[in-house]
Amino acid sequence: MTWVAFLTDYGLADGYVAACHGVIARIAPAARVIDVTHEVPAQDVRHGAVVLADTLPYLPPSVVLAVVDPEVGTRRRAVAVAAGEHVLVGPDNGLLAWAADAAGGAARAVELTAPEYRLVTGATTFDGRDVFAPAAAHLAAGVPLSALGPAVDVATLVRLPDPWLRVGTDRVEAEVHVVDRFGNVALAAGAAELAAAELDGHARLRVTVGERSTYLPLAASFAAVPEGDQLLLIDSAGRLALAVNRGDAAATLRLRAGDRVTISS
Known part of the structure; x- marks a missing residue:
């Protein structure tokens, strides 16, 4: 996959998006990035999930990097999920599930634990830069999904409540x-x-x-x-x-x- 589709709630007033772009460029210089949006309302996982699911059918086969992560630094899982033509990378907090559905359903998933595919910075508050962007870049560069960590039962992936x-x-x-x-x-x-x-x-x-x-x-x-x-x-x-x-x-x-x-x- 040569495309990385990128969605966050980081905004553009700070350097967070640029830092993630830089990590991707260093690891996978041939990858092309589509910025879906970085204006998801702060920490609004549901809004990000809707935008991601609505946009996904119009993207080329991509590594989809999505980060809206109020629980960064806690025990919530970091995952990569294969669904249809895409691999979705982000926190396991419901952000990815509706997009996986839009791609035909989650087929495989792993937890992002392999240290060789992370950045070691000592930070605990910027997993977008240190965990998710490196994983997405390595996938775009051809690293197999299974190398990034142990398999996760897709039935255990977090889902948001269905709308009423x-x-x-x-x-x-x-x-x-x-x-x-x-x-x-x-x-x-x-x-x-x-x-x-x-x-x-x-x-x-x-x-x-x-x-x-x-x-x-x-x-x-x-x-x-x-x-x-x-x-x-x-x-x-x-x-x-x-x-x-x-x-x-x-x-x-x-x-x-x-x-x-x-x-x-």
Whole structure:
């Protein structure tokens, strides 16, 4: 694999991303790096997991280096997981599991314990540089997965809870799965759930959040409604989303990830 896809919550104000790039370049100078994002909200494993899973189907066969790691320096495992055309490298905290699913499921995994494939710096707070980036670079340079450490039963890999979803007659209840930087609110439901609830043929649908309800058009694009108006649409990841044309639906509707929304006629 000549590609390394790289996702973190490090941001770009400090040198953390550059340090990891440097480690990869020293070990695997022929590897090419795709920066997926480094703007995952700090320590938000769930957000990172959603972004990684949504992006993975569009990446070339890659070593996927993902680090959102609130438990760095603890006993949580560092792992590499083979899934489809990819090998996912990162903390075993649920960050990798949905991406592995998107690649066809975890086939093999190892714990990253082999000292020859780590950096020895004495630090305990920067495993992205000292553990995960070296492992990803060595894999990109041709080191076999089995060399990096002992096998891990893929059934024991940590998974995040599945998003809450209920589908009934004339009703879809779903939690907010992710909010993007534009304030678009993607639910844990899509076109299939709308069809199952027989709501897909409606021009307008009732959106209920707590005690608040409003009717919104089910549109094909943001610009199908006037600027500043709210709408429902199926987004680029196939999810049912609440949006505001050229506005911020999360702020307008006071929603965040994990909140529950009901869609009905």
